[in-house]
Amino acid sequence: xxxxxxxxxxxxxxxxAPDLRAIEDFASxxxxxxxxxxxxxxxxxxxxxxxxxxxxVPFRLRIRPRGKDRFKIVIVAYDYFSEFSILCGLLASFDxxxxxxxxxxxxxxxxxxxxxALRRIRWNRRPRREAEGRKKIVxxxxxxxxxxxxxxxxxxxxxxxELGRLVRLLGDNQFQSARERLNRRLVEGMEKRKxxxxxxxxxxxxxxxxxxxxxxxxxxxxxRNTPAFLYAVSNALAMRNVYIHKVRIESARLEARxxxxxxxxxxxxxxxxxxxxxxxIALVLIKHFTHFLPWAPDPAKAIRHFDQLLDKAMEDRTGxxxxxxxxxxxxxxxxxxxxxxxxxxxxxxxxxxxxxLLPVLESFKRRTRRxxxxxxxxxxxxxxxxxxxxxxxxxxxxxxxxxEMFSIDMRHLTRTRAxxxxxxxxxxDLAEAVVEQAYRLGIExxxxxxxxxxxxxxxxCPFAICGxxxxxxxxxxxxxxxxxxxxxxxxxxxxxxxPVENSLYFERLCQEMLHLIExxxxxxxxxxxxxxxxxxxxxxxxxxxxxxxxxxxxxxAAPFERQALxxxxxxxxxPALGRKVEAHRDRFAYGTDPWDRGSALHLRQRQxxxxxxxxxxNIKYGPGGLIDIEYAAQYLQIQHGHDHPDLRTPNTSExxxxxxxxxxxxxxxxxxxxxxxxxxxxxxxxLRMVRGNAEDLVLPEEGxxxxxxxxxxxxxxxxxxxxxARRLAREIRRHMxxxxxxxxxxxxxxxxxPSRG
Numbered sequence: 001x002x003x004x005x006x007x008x009x010x011x012x013x014x015x016x017a018p019d020l021r022a023i024e025d026f027a028s029x030x031x032x033x034x035x036x037x038x039x040x041x042x043x044x045x046x047x048x049x050x051x052x053x054x055x056x057v058p059f060r061l062r063i064r065p066r067g068k069d070r071f072k073i074v075i076v077a078y079d080y081f082s083e084f085s086i087l088c089g090l091l092a093s094f095d096x097x098x099x100x101x102x103x104x105x106x107x108x109x110x111x112x113x114x115x116x117a118l119r120r121i122r123w124n125r126r127p128r129r130e131a132e133g134r135k136k137i138v139x140x141x142x143x144x145x146x147x148x149x150x151x152x153x154x155x156x157x158x159x160x161x162e163l164g165r166l167v168r169l170l171g172d173n174q175f176q177s178a179r180e181r182l183n184r185r186l187v188e189g190m191e192k193r194k195x196x197x198x199x200x201x202x203x204x205x206x207x208x209x210x211x212x213x214x215x216x217x218x219x220x221x222x223x224r225n226t227p228a229f230l231y232a233v234s235n236a237l238a239m240r241n242v243y244i245h246k247v248r249i250e251s252a253r254l255e256a257r258x259x260x261x262x263x264x265x266x267x268x269x270x271x272x273x274x275x276x277x278x279x280x281i282a283l284v285l286i287k288h289f290t291h292f293l294p295w296a297p298d299p300a301k302a303i304r305h306f307d308q309l310l311d312k313a314m315e316d317r318t319g320x321x322x323x324x325x326x327x328x329x330x331x332x333x334x335x336x337x338x339x340x341x342x343x344x345x346x347x348x349x350x351x352x353x354x355x356x357l358l359p360v361l362e363s364f365k366r367r368t369r370r371x372x373x374x375x376x377x378x379x380x381x382x383x384x385x386x387x388x389x390x391x392x393x394x395x396x397x398x399x400x401x402x403x404e405m406f407s408i409d410m411r412h413l414t415r416t417r418a419x420x421x422x423x424x425x426x427x428x429d430l431a432e433a434v435v436e437q438a439y440r441l442g443i444e445x446x447x448x449x450x451x452x453x454x455x456x457x458x459x460x461c462p463f464a465i466c467g468x469x470x471x472x473x474x475x476x477x478x479x480x481x482x483x484x485x486x487x488x489x490x491x492x493x494x495x496x497x498x499p500v501e502n503s504l505y506f507e508r509l510c511q512e513m514l515h516l517i518e519x520x521x522x523x524x525x526x527x528x529x530x531x532x533x534x535x536x537x538x539x540x541x542x543x544x545x546x547x548x549x550x551x552x553x554x555x556x557a558a559p560f561e562r563q564a565l566x567x568x569x570x571x572x573x574x575p576a577l578g579r580k581v582e583a584h585r586d587r588f589a590y591g592t593d594p595w596d597r598g599s600a601l602h603l604r605q606r607q608x609x610x611x612x613x614x615x616x617x618n619i620k621y622g623p624g625g626l627i628d629i630e631y632a633a634q635y636l637q638i639q640h641g642h643d644h645p646d647l648r649t650p651n652t653s654e655x656x657x658x659x660x661x662x663x664x665x666x667x668x669x670x671x672x673x674x675x676x677x678x679x680x681x682x683x684x685x686x687l688r689m690v691r692g693n694a695e696d697l698v699l700p701e702e703g704x705x706x707x708x709x710x711x712x713x714x715x716x717x718x719x720x721x722x723x724x725a726r727r728l729a730r731e732i733r734r735h736m737x738x739x740x741x742x743x744x745x746x747x748x749x750x751x752x753x754p755s756r757g
Contacts, residue, residue: 026050029106030138031246037102046138049076053136059167061160069145071096075163079105079135080170081265082238084247085231086178087139090166092228093186094159096143096151101249104138141249179235180300184705186228187299191719202226204233204287206280210269216245216261217269221283225256228290233258236286239307240279241265282310292332296340297713305339305346334361337414341713342690360403364410370426376404376433384437390445397441398518401434401525409478409689420477420681421653427476431525434517435465435482436572442512446505451496453488453505461489461502462574463509463541464581468531472567473650477681479688481519481526485568486510486541487581503539510540531564533557544580551588559596560603565589566634566641567650586648590641601749604631617699617732619683624740626680629656629673632743636664652677669742676735683732686713702729 026047035043049060059077066072073096075087084103091098145151151159162185169178202224209218221233230249237244237260246261263269270276289306296302339346371379380400387393408430412423453461469483470476492502500508510529519526533542533550542550551557551565568585570578604627612622620626633655641647644662649655653674660670687697687710700706708721711728718724 030104034104045074046076049074050136050138053078058171059163061163063156063159066142069147069150070099071143071145071151073141073143075137075139075141077137077139077167078171079137080167080175081243082175082179082235083137083167083170084139084244085234085238086166086170086182087141087163088234089182089186089228089231090159090163091141091143092231093162093182093189094151094155095146095149095189096141097146097251098230098249099142099144099251101139101141101247103140103244103247103249105135105245106138175238176304179238180304183293183300183303184298186231187293187296188719188721191294191717191721204284206283208270208276208280210271213261215269216263217271219260219262221256221258221260223256223287225251225254226291229256229287230258232287232290233283234260235290235303236283237262237279239286239303240282242270242279243267278314281314282307285310289332289336292336293340295333295336297337298340298709301343301346302336302340305343306335308346309335309339331361334364334410334414338410341413344689344691360407361410364407370408370411370422371404371429373429373433376430377436380433380437384441390441393441394516394518397434397437397516401430401517404430405525412478412685413689420678420685423685424470424475424477427480428471428474431471431476431482432467432571434525435484435513438513438516439463439465439509439572441516442509445512446508447496449496449498450494450500450505450508453492453494453502455490455492455502461492462577463488463506464573464577465571466578466581467569467571467650468564468567469528470567471571472569473652474569475652475681477688478685481528482517483528483531483567484571485532486529487544487547487577488541489574489577490543490545503541503543506541507539514540531561544577547581548584551584553588553591553593557588559599562589562596563600563631563634563638566637566648569650586641586645589638590645590648592642595635595638597747600631600635601747604628605749613698617736618697619680619687619699619732619736620697622736624676624736624738624743626677626684628739628743629677629680632673632746633659635747640664669746672738672742676739679731679735682714683710686710689713699732702726 026043038046045062049062052060053076059075062074064072064074073091077083088098143151149155166178166182169175169181204221204223207220209220212218219237223229230251234244234247241264242262243265244260244262248259250257270279286303286307290303293299293302380397383396383400384393387396405427408423408426411426453463455461464487466472466485466487467483468485470480471482471484476482486506488502488506490502493499494502494505514527514529517525517527529540530536532538532540533546534556549555551561565585566589568582568589570582607621607627608623611620612618612625616622618625630652633652636659637647637649637655640659640662644658647655647658647662649658656665656670656674656677659665660667665673684697687699690706690710690713700710702725703722707729708725711718711725712721714728716724716728718727
């Protein structure tokens, strides 16, 4: 970035040189110690740099070598909130260790008549848009470049370019954007250089002094000098809305002793004991947390969410014990993974249900084994027994569900050895337990009024709950819904004070269950009943005879509904009725009637056309996406399930393995589809986690920040984030290409060649 009349990093401003009066005037508006700390030549340079500022040129930069690997950097700029922390972070991102420095703030508006010489210097060339009365800063840094990353001419130019971007963001009041850009750059830079950014959490001594300075609070910070220490501290102050007026920086090889002259945003001293205590806690914890950012998929999200979490902890009495938990290395490591994973994860649980967070985290640390369906049901039953009213029990049920879902998500995010199958099984076990408890609560609520449902012969009418889709296949992932099918024994009436037909009773029971289980977000643990007979036009629960007549070669079920039944599985209710439902599934889905190849492939083609738009990659519906693997397994199951009952499994991975054993898939095909299935499921979970949306499965644009964060979230932690993203892109193309080739060869359009199935 070159400014008119200025060398790239030196000073050669055209115009009349400042005289002694101008220098005195400039110095008089600085701090009292400024003139004694700087020579007339240095003050003249600062004045020249200041005179060149205007709305189009918001900063001036001067870089001078001071010996081997050492430089003096002078930055004069308009004063923006959080600017000092941004400058410190930028220096750290270029691997420059701040040894000494000073930061000054002064007003551009003279208190009296402007000296003639100063007028000549400043207005010799009238700027196009002068920011009258705006404060300015003079920041002086003595830095040492690390030998492995010399501060070359090229890197100095890059430094100036990035400084310009950040200052302009601040000038546009985009403080958060500037901070996020810097955080990401800083962490990426440290990872590239394999620097010890995530070092030990050293103690920090923080002291306040309101007596020594008339205008500002003096804050002394002393700790071990770790990389980006000054940025971590100054950024913590900025995040707490503390204004930094002046800084004195003194760093030895191992020790950092920095003095900040600060105020709140209203310009007042920070005097109250509680205010100081809160700031001290926040400063220390944010400083510590900064050193764990390399573990966060998105460092900018992580530090922002941590600051918000601190706010909640310090304003909420239930959060007081949480402060101690923040101080532990294990706790900060865990939070870096969680808080940098997803805005949705933060907003959905950490902020809304803060009071429940600490018990969940403590329980997570203690658990050595994940709970299964029986333990989920047992714990829920104990908690629900404490509920008094139906609404009370509904609250208990959903709070438990949300806590356990979050715990499962944490395990998946932080324990890399936990497999996708473990994650799916845990979510499915929880969903099964929640559905079963909702069923029992529904009966408990309806029985006093309607009694129990009975068949026409007087015997109890059974009820079965079956899963479909990912739930039926025990393949649930992040943001999965719960696809259900409700079946009851047949016609009859209830035996209570207000007897009603069984059809009405079970309709009410289903409505109770829908009311009881609340989805945190659309599509996440949302009960989906759309695959029932007659779809949304049909009743919520169907009698067994209607189930059999609908799913029949002569019935109304469409070809895709036959295919959907391959995922059906009995989940809860009456086991005998569940076995009858599954037996009819086998007769219909795996019967001798020919597979409608044309309809199936036409549906798949429509999905690719309508959901995978040109120029984008839909990881689920695009060519070679997850659907091609699932459909390939289901097509072969329908074609061969009549002769081979072992193929009748709702789980895709099991189906692929059994098809290989039956030699209906070659070993090469099986390996490719199995690996791609695991990989694409993981990518989909990564997308859903950050977006909080079960439907938006279009990959971000390659090269974008979102793509880089997706790569990091999926474990592609290359020190060069671009390389990590490119590795992910290559893997996606490789897997989807192989799947598309296998699917197209196995199931070509009917007009081309006969099916090889």
